[in-house]
Amino acid sequence: xxxxxxxxxxxxxxxxxxxxxxxxxxxxxxxxxxxxxxxxxxxxxxxxxxxxxxxxxxxxxxxxxxxxxxxxxxxxxxxxxxxxxxxxxxxxxxxxxxxxxxxxxxxxxxxxxxxxxxxxxxxxxxxxxxxxxxxxxxxxxxxxxxxxxxxxxxxxxxxxxxxxxxxxxxxxxxxxxxxxxxxxxxxxxxxxxxxxxxxxxxxxxxxxxxxxxxxxxxxxxxxxxxxxxxxx
Amino acid sequence: xxxxxxxxxxxxxxxxxxxxxxxxxxxxxxxxxxxxxxxxxxxxxxxxxxxxxxxxxxxxxxxxxxxxxxxxxxxxxxxxxxxxxxxxxxxxxxxxxxxxxxxxxxxxxxxxxxxxxxxxxxxxxxxxxxxxxxxxxxxxxxxxxxxxxxxxxxxxxxxxxxxxxxxxxxxxxxxxxxxxxxxxxxxxxxxxxxxxxxxxxxxxxxxxxxxxxxxxxxxxxxxxxxxxxxxxxxxxxxxxxxxxxxxxxxxxxxxxxxxxxxxxxxxxxxxxxxxxxxxxxxxxxxxxxxxxxxxxxxxxxxxxxxxxxxxxxxxxxxxxx
Numbered sequence: 001x002x003x004x005x006x007x008x009x010x011x012x013x014x015x016x017x018x019x020x021x022x023x024x025x026x027x028x029x030x031x032x033x034x035x036x037x038x039x040x041x042x043x044x045x046x047x048x049x050x051x052x053x054x055x056x057x058x059x060x061x062x063x064x065x066x067x068x069x070x071x072x073x074x075x076x077x078x079x080x081x082x083x084x085x086x087x088x089x090x091x092x093x094x095x096x097x098x099x100x101x102x103x104x105x106x107x108x109x110x111x112x113x114x115x116x117x118x119x120x121x122x123x124x125x126x127x128x129x130x131x132x133x134x135x136x137x138x139x140x141x142x143x144x145x146x147x148x149x150x151x152x153x154x155x156x157x158x159x160x161x162x163x164x165x166x167x168x169x170x171x172x173x174x175x176x177x178x179x180x181x182x183x184x185x186x187x188x189x190x191x192x193x194x195x196x197x198x199x200x201x202x203x204x205x206x207x208x209x210x211x212x213x214x215x216x217x218x219x220x221x222x223x224x225x226x227x228x229x230x231x232x
Numbered sequence: 233x234x235x236x237x238x239x240x241x242x243x244x245x246x247x248x249x250x251x252x253x254x255x256x257x258x259x260x261x262x263x264x265x266x267x268x269x270x271x272x273x274x275x276x277x278x279x280x281x282x283x284x285x286x287x288x289x290x291x292x293x294x295x296x297x298x299x300x301x302x303x304x305x306x307x308x309x310x311x312x313x314x315x316x317x318x319x320x321x322x323x324x325x326x327x328x329x330x331x332x333x334x335x336x337x338x339x340x341x342x343x344x345x346x347x348x349x350x351x352x353x354x355x356x357x358x359x360x361x362x363x364x365x366x367x368x369x370x371x372x373x374x375x376x377x378x379x380x381x382x383x384x385x386x387x388x389x390x391x392x393x394x395x396x397x398x399x400x401x402x403x404x405x406x407x408x409x410x411x412x413x414x415x416x417x418x419x420x421x422x423x424x425x426x427x428x429x430x431x432x433x434x435x436x437x438x439x440x441x442x443x444x445x446x447x448x449x450x451x452x453x454x455x456x457x458x459x460x461x462x463x464x465x466x467x468x469x470x471x472x473x474x475x476x477x478x479x480x481x482x483x484x485x486x487x488x489x490x491x492x493x494x495x496x497x498x499x500x501x502x503x504x505x506x507x508x509x510x511x512x513x514x515x516x517x518x519x520x521x522x523x524x525x526x527x528x529x530x531x532x533x534x535x536x537x538x539x540x541x542x543x544x545x546x547x548x549x550x551x552x553x
Contacts, residue, residue, distance in 0.1 A: 003425050006416075007459050014506055017524075020409055020513070022303040025296065028416045035423030040289065042419065047292030049415035051283035055239055055367055056410040056510055060518075061246040061280075061400070062374035066334055068395025069381050074324025077317070078331045081324065105339075110346035111366050112339040115515040116399075117374065121335045124519060143521055147530040150515035151503075154527075155534055157511075158499040168366075169464070173491040176468055180476065188488035195545055196496045196538065203537045210533075 006031030063116040076125040083129035091131040091145050091215060092208030095152040098123050099204045102156025103197060107163040115153055123149045131215055141218055148211050152204065159200040163193050235361045236354060240284065242371040247281030253397040256390075268306020269401070272298055276408060295412070302405035309401035330384050334377035341376055345369025403517040409509035417465045426465070429456055430473020442485075445478040446547045453494050454501035454539055461507025463498025470494065485550040493546045500539040503531040 006027040013023030025046075032042035067075070083089055098118070105112040112118065127145050128137055162170040170189050177184045254274035257263050263270075275294045283291065301307050324331065346369045349360040360368045378392060385391075400407065420426065433452045439445045452474055456466035475494060479485035502508045505528070512527050521527065 003423050003428050006420065006423075006425065010459065010507065019299075019303040019405075020506070020509070021299040021405055021412055024409070024412045024416050025299045028412075028419045031416075031423045031425065032419050037422075043292035043296065044288045045292070045419055045422070046295055046415045047288035047290065049418040050279065050295050050408075050411045051288065051291055053411045053414035054243055054280055054283055056414060057407055058239070058242055058246055058367070059370050059374070060403070060407065060510075060514065061250060062242065062371050062378075063338070064399040065249065065392040065396030066338070066374060066377045066381050068397075068399045069378075069385060069387055069392050070331055070334060072320075072323075072387075072391070072395050073327055073331060073385050074320045074322075075331045075335070077321045077324040078328065082329075105343055105346075108346070109366060110343050111370055112342050113370070115518050117335070117338050117370070119515065120399075120518055122332075143526065144530075146519040146521055147526040150512075150519060150521075150527040151530040151534060153515070154503060154511050154531065158502060159496060159538065169495055170492070172464060172467070173495055176471065177487055177491060180472065182476070182480070182487055184488040184491065188486070189492045192486075192489040192492040192549075193496065196493065196542060199541045200534075200538055203534055206537075207533060 002034050003031060005034060059111075059114050060116045063114075067116060067121045070121065075121055079122060079125035080129035080132070083126050084133055086130070089126070089130040089133075090212045091127040091148075092210075092212035094123065094127040094130050095148055095211070096204050096208045098149075099152040099156040100201060102153060103160035103201065106157055106160040107165075107197070109162045109165045109168060111157070113153075114157075115150060119149050119153050123152065138218075141215060144211070144214070148208070151207075155200055155204055160197040161193065163190050163197060235358050235364075237349070237360045237368050237372070239364055239367060239371070242368070242375075243280050243283065245375060247277050247279075249277075249393065249396065250280060250400070251277030252393045253277070253400060256393055256397060262310065264310055265306050265308045268301050268304075269308065272301045272307045272405065273400075295408075295415075298405070298408060299412075307405050309398075309404060312398055312402070327384060333384065334381040337377045337380060338370070338373035341373030342366075342370045345372055399518065402520065403514055406509060406513050406517050409513060413461045413507055413509055417460050417462050420460060421465060426456070426469030427473065429459075430469050433470075433474055434478070439474065439478040440482065442479075442483045442551060443547055445474070445483065446550065447543060449474045449479060449490070449494055450497035450539065450543045450546060453498040454504075454535075457498040457501030457508075458505040459507065461502070461505055461509070463495055463502055466498050466501070467491075467495055470498075479550060483551055486553050489550050489553060490546065493542050493550075497539055497542045500535040500542070503535040504528055 009027040029042055124146055127149055128142055131137055131145055162168055173189050174186050250273055254270050254277055258270035275298050279291050279294055346366045349369055350358055350362040350365040352359045433448055437444055437448045439448050452470045453466050456470055457463045460466055475490055479490050480487050506513055515527055516524055
């Protein structure tokens with residue numbers, strides 16, 4: 001039971017809003033010590049796992065110079081300008097479309113992007129411009145759209161893994177069952193991953209409709225601010 | 233025989249960039265947390281660059297040092313401001329749609345490369361090995377896009393370090409949280425935390441009932457993923473501890489179906505946990521949201537709707553097919 005102390009530290013630390021890195025380090029060291037590892041063994045493991053998982057941060061680090069540079073040359077303003085011409089676009093429809101395309105490519109085991117490469121430079125400016133077409137975009141609205149944009153990336157990314165071309169999660173599932181002597185067909189795993197993938201598209205449609213309805217309501221309640229002022 | 237492109241090549245580029253950011257901060261007398269921030273980014277750049285060359289102990293101590301720097305608030309971004317909107321709109325008018333080319337090049341290269349990199353062979357070696365093709369294509373897309381962005385904007389390389397560094401400093405120490413959590417997950421696994429959790433789940437619930445077994449498995453996947461931040465870590469534990477003994481062996485359920493939907497139930501937990509930092513916390517910083525839980529809050533209805541659907545489908549189908 002004492003081995004679960006690490007999980008408790010995580011829960012308490014996150015709840016009290018301590019620095020997350022510190023909480024994670026404390027939880028790791030405590031768990032390791034309780035399991036009988038020495039401190040230097042724990043440090044070695046931490047270093048090893050840290051290096052083994054460098055690929056987690058790689059896409060963000062490689063993408064930010066591109067995005068930062070283009071933003072300084074007006075990328076977001078240009079995307080907003082283009083979106084103002086698309087009459088049928090709403091923030092919700094933009095996000096639903098992105099989630100759909102993201103999921104579709106993910107079915108082939110391909111990651112077309114992430115929060116750094118797609119959401120910040122393209123999806124957020126598109127959705128915000130679509131929402132700002134008939135009026136000002138206030139800060140609360142912008143925050144709400146951005147949170148949903150991050151969600152559209154995650155929903156598109158997670159639930160349509162490898163259905164046509166298995167490279168990640170489904171191979172892991174197959175490998176696991178093979179390793180415990182319970183062979184399963186990869187095609188069966190693919191088949192039974194499909195219903196949820198379709199359902200997630202429907203859930204997205206519902207969520208983004210709710211978002212659009214809320215934005216509309218917020219606009220109706222708040223009269224348009226002074227004209228000619230640039231939107232943030 | 234090794235592939236032409238490996239992730240190691242991209243770690244070189246990324247590490248060099250992060251080191252350059254650290255140096256820029258070290259020479260920036262105006263920076264509010266000059267030395268702490270410089271040390272943090274130089275350490276991180278060093279870890280990325282030399283990861284495979286130096287002993288893991290050293291990396292481990294560097295990571296602990298970075299943690300101390302972050303916890304003592306030595307890693308803070310300066311005030312960047314939003315820039316002059318009128319000026320930005322004027323610049324946007326100069327390059328027009330060309331501004332979008334590099335950003336669109338990234339998914340294009342990622343998708344095309346994802347399909348083809350592992351299949352193209354030059355001088356008897358593939359361009360990339362199968363397991364890495366997707367990640368390498370995305371990395372390749374970023375590097376090519378940066379080249380195109382230089383061509384279009386005629387910016388100097390140092391501008392890319394400064395502008396990319398601006399975004400990295402906004403993300404700040406949250407950037408390494410995903411790797412830290414992966415390390416924690418690894419330590420949890422070695423310490424046998426998962427087995428303990430599975431035992432408790434099995435002991436507390438009447439898993440002899442087929443429906444309870446499904447709810448316990450899907451719920452355990454979500455819950456355990458919330459605690460570990462990673463469905464891949466939860467999967468072997470819950471599948472060994474609950475799924476196989478109670479759904480497959482006791483009630484004759486279909487393991488392929490159970491595994492597929494079980495993993496997807498774990499992802500519902502991923503949507504809900506700050507432990508999945510790269511999905512839920514890094515975007516908070518990257519999109520300049522206020523409040524660490526904003527992304528997670530937007531995802532709660534998603535997670536609930538998808539999890540319930542998974543339980544229903546699994547219960548209706550796992551004992552029949």
